[in-house]
Amino acid sequence: xxxxxxxxxxxxxxxxxxxxxxxxxxxxxxxxxxxxxxxxxxxxxxxxxxxxxxxxxxxxxxxxxxxxxxxxxxxxxxxxxxxxxxxxxxxxxxxxxxxxxxxxxxxxxxxxxxxxxxxxxxxxxxxxxxxxxxxxxxxxxxxxxxxxxxxxxxxxxxxxxxxxxxxxxxxxxxxxxxxxxxxxxxxxxxxxxxxxxxxxxxxxxxxxxxxxxxxxxxxxxxxxxxxxxxxxxxxxxxxxxxxxxxxxxxxxxxxxxxxxxxxxxxxxxxxxxxx
Ligand code: GLU
Numbered sequence: 148x149x150x151x152x153x154x155x156x157x158x159x160x161x162x163x164x165x166x167x168x169x170x171x172x173x174x175x176x177x178x179x180x181x182x183x184x185x186x187x188x189x190x191x192x193x194x195x196x197x198x199x200x201x202x203x204x205x206x207x208x209x210x211x212x213x214x215x216x217x218x219x220x221x222x223x224x225x226x227x228x229x230x231x232x233x234x235x236x237x238x239x240x241x242x243x244x245x246x247x248x249x250x251x252x253x254x255x256x257x258x259x260x261x262x263x264x265x266x267x268x269x270x271x272x273x274x275x276x277x278x279x280x281x282x283x284x285x286x287x288x289x290x291x292x293x294x295x296x297x298x299x300x301x302x303x304x305x306x307x308x309x310x311x312x313x314x315x316x317x318x319x320x321x322x323x324x325x326x327x328x329x330x331x332x333x334x335x336x337x338x339x340x341x342x343x344x345x346x347x348x349x350x351x352x353x354x355x356x357x358x359x360x361x362x363x364x365x366x367x368x369x370x371x372x373x374x375x376x377x378x379x380x381x382x383x384x385x386x387x388x389x390x391x392x393x394x395x396x397x398x399x400x401x402x403x404x405x406x407x408x409x410x411x412x413x414x415x416x417x418x419x420x421x422x
Contacts, residue, residue, distance in 0.1 A: 174249035179377065180384040183252060188231045191218045192251035195236035196330040198353030199408050200257050203236070210234050213408040214255045217274065220400050224391035238328045240307025243267060246378055253377050253388065257350060259309045260374040269381065270374030271388045274401075276420065277347035278367030279310055282336065282354055289343050291365045292317045303332050303341035310346040313369050333358070347371050352412045363414055396422045 183189050193214055194201035201212040215234065222232040235251050242254045246268060257277070260270045283289045295302055296318040304311035306325040314323050324341050326332040333354050336344045343365075344351070351363045375392075377385050395401045402421050409415045 174247070174378065175380060177249065178383065179252050179381050180387055183384075184226065187226055187229060188233055189218075189222045189226065190233045190235060190250075190252045191222075192237040192242050192245055192254040192256055193218065193234050194238075194256045194329075196238075196328050197257060197350055198357060199349055199412070200353070201234075201236075201255075202353075210236075213275070213404055214257070216404045216407070217395070217401070218255050220395055220404070221388065221391040224394055225387050238307065239305045240327070242307075243376070246376060249378075252384070253375050255375050257347060257373055258376055259347075259371040261309055264376070267379075268376040269379055269385050270376055271385055271392060273372035273374055274392055275349070275373040277349050277371040277373060279313055279345060279365075279369040279371055280348040280351050280363050280367060281365035282344040282346075282351040282361050283342070283364055284336075285360055285362050287342070287364075289364065292345075292368050295321045295343060297321065301341040303335050303344040304346065305329055305332055308346060309371065314345060317368055329354070336361070349409070349415070352409075352415055355414075356412065 193210060194212070195203045195210055197212065199212055200214045201210055203209070204211050218234070219232045222230045235245065237245055237251070237254065237256050242256050242258060243264070245251050246254055258264070259277070260273060264270070281289065281292065289295060298320050300318070300321040302314050302318065302321050302323050304314065304323055304325055305328060311323050311325055314321065324335065326335055329346065329350060332344050335341060337358070348363060348367065355361050355363055375388055377388070405420055406417060409420065410417050
């Protein structure tokens with residue numbers, strides 16, 4: 148009897164492993180560009196809680212922001228005027244798993260190109276050059292990241308973001324409190340659970356515009372170039388995305404979208420970001 152149970156257990160493990168392997172390989176084997184051309188649709192992983200980049204409009208339920216507009220324009224460029232962009236909300240920690248398991252075709256969600264991430268996914272060239280800053284309550288004694296490099300200081304960030312990793316480098320003495328998304332991080336700052344919130348300047352400007360009692364400080368202590376992430380072995384898709392991006396930069400669409408979203412943002416240098 149014992150032997151039979153043993154055999155059944157081993158059989159179960161083998162079946163589960165085979166299932167997992169074939170599941171993974173079907174994602175890896177898929178030619179995303181071809182499949183999207185056939186379905187006339189690109190499925191993008193985007194932020195839904197990040198003003199200026201990807202934010203859900205509570206009245207209409209629609210997503211709005213620079214990345215949403217850019218993803219729509221790139222979809223039309225690649226698939227033609229009838230091509231459809233579908234959006235799946237992601238957070239900093241769910242975006243790579245959702246890409247890996249094939250739920251989304253590409254990530255356009257304030258994601259910095261880093262060597263560590265390049266081990267898992269492939270990136271297009273940068274489509275937005277952000278830098279990391281701090282958001283603090285107006286009048287706060289915190290003026291830069293060095294001010295936070297002391298025991299007892301608490302910095303708020305989002306798990307899965309590059310920003311929290313950078314804090315370990317620039318303010319190793321501070322404690323980092325990681326929230327699951329930027330909406331929660333802002334709520335934590337307002338309820339004084341930390342002395343500053345850290346992430347990229349563009350995201351922080353979006354928060355400051357909604358919360359006039361808060362301001363962006365700290366200059367730029369890192370470079371955070373955003374890339375569109377795709378799965379490994381999707382060269383035709385990545386090449387097409389780079390091609391579409393270049394076309395939108397050349398024909399003025401990119402600058403038009405940059406002006407639409409960042410032209411009136413206090414502290415943001417539109418002229419410097421133009422392409
Ligand atoms: N750009 C940084 C990152 O990729 C912070 C923004 C985010 O959390 O998406 O991690």
